[in-house]
Structures are given as C-alpha cells and as structure tokens.
Amino acid sequence: MARITRRGNARSSLRRRTCIGDPMKAYDRLPPELRAWLTEAALPWSARSARRAWQRALRETGGDTKAASERLSHIEQANLAKDSPNVWGTRSGR
Known part of the structure; x- marks a missing residue:
C-alpha cells in the first residue's frame, strides 16, 4: 500500500521531491x-x-x-486518478 503523506491540505501518495534553488525565481522564469x-x-x-x-x-x-x-491538463487528471484511491479510498459500490 502506498504511503500517504500529510502536510496541511496536501494529502497525497504521489512522490515528493526537494526543491533546489529559489522556487519563486524558477517560477518567474516560466x-x-x-x-x-x-x-x-x-x-x-x-x-x-x-x-x-x-x-x-x-x-x-x-x-x-x-x-x-490541454496536454498538461490530461497529465494532471491522470495523476489525480492515480492518487485519489490512495487518498480517498475506493467506493464499495463499484
């Protein structure tokens, strides 16, 4: 079973990475x-x-x-679909 991390409202089983450098500067360059x-x-x-x-x-x-x-939205939806059973559990009615 996947490990679920809880940090504020960021409950997720998706992998976390540490940020190197200034994240705001990196964001500003996007x-x-x-x-x-x-x-x-x-x-x-x-x-x-x-x-x-x-x-x-x-x-x-x-x-x-x-x-x-639209491609990024598709990637994000796939990640949400992959993570949601780990965060919210599966429905017994399915």
Missing part, C-alpha cells in the same frame, strides 16, 4: 502561458516539472500552446 495554466492547476507543480512537461507537450503539439495546455 513562460507566461505555462504560468497562466499553473494558476488553475489542481496539483502543486514544481517549476522544474512544469517546465519539463510543458516543453514535451509543445514538442508533441508542434508548438501549439493551447494544445500543450
């Missing part, structure tokens, strides 16, 4: 489109992982920022 997407994100993304996913999504979509944003 492209404006990515920063706009992050303001609506459900999960707390690090600047490093967000940039890496954004760059991959841009490559996959031929540079289309709207499609890249």
Whole structure:
C-alpha cells in the first residue's frame, strides 16, 4: 500500500521531491502561458516539472500552446486518478 503523506491540505501518495534553488525565481522564469495554466492547476507543480512537461507537450503539439495546455491538463487528471484511491479510498459500490 502506498504511503500517504500529510502536510496541511496536501494529502497525497504521489512522490515528493526537494526543491533546489529559489522556487519563486524558477517560477518567474516560466513562460507566461505555462504560468497562466499553473494558476488553475489542481496539483502543486514544481517549476522544474512544469517546465519539463510543458516543453514535451509543445514538442508533441508542434508548438501549439493551447494544445500543450490541454496536454498538461490530461497529465494532471491522470495523476489525480492515480492518487485519489490512495487518498480517498475506493467506493464499495463499484
């Protein structure tokens, strides 16, 4: 069974990484489109992982920022689906 960490309202079984450097400076260097997407994100993304996913999504979509944003939303939804049974438990009615 996955270990669930509890830090304030960030209860999750997803892996945590330590941040190296100033996270605000790293965030400020992100492209404006990515920063706009992050303001609506459900999960707390690090600047490093967000940039890496954004760059991959841009490559996959031929540079289309709207499609890249949709790709990030898909990645986030997959992570939420993977984590929610560990956080909330499974429903007995299924």
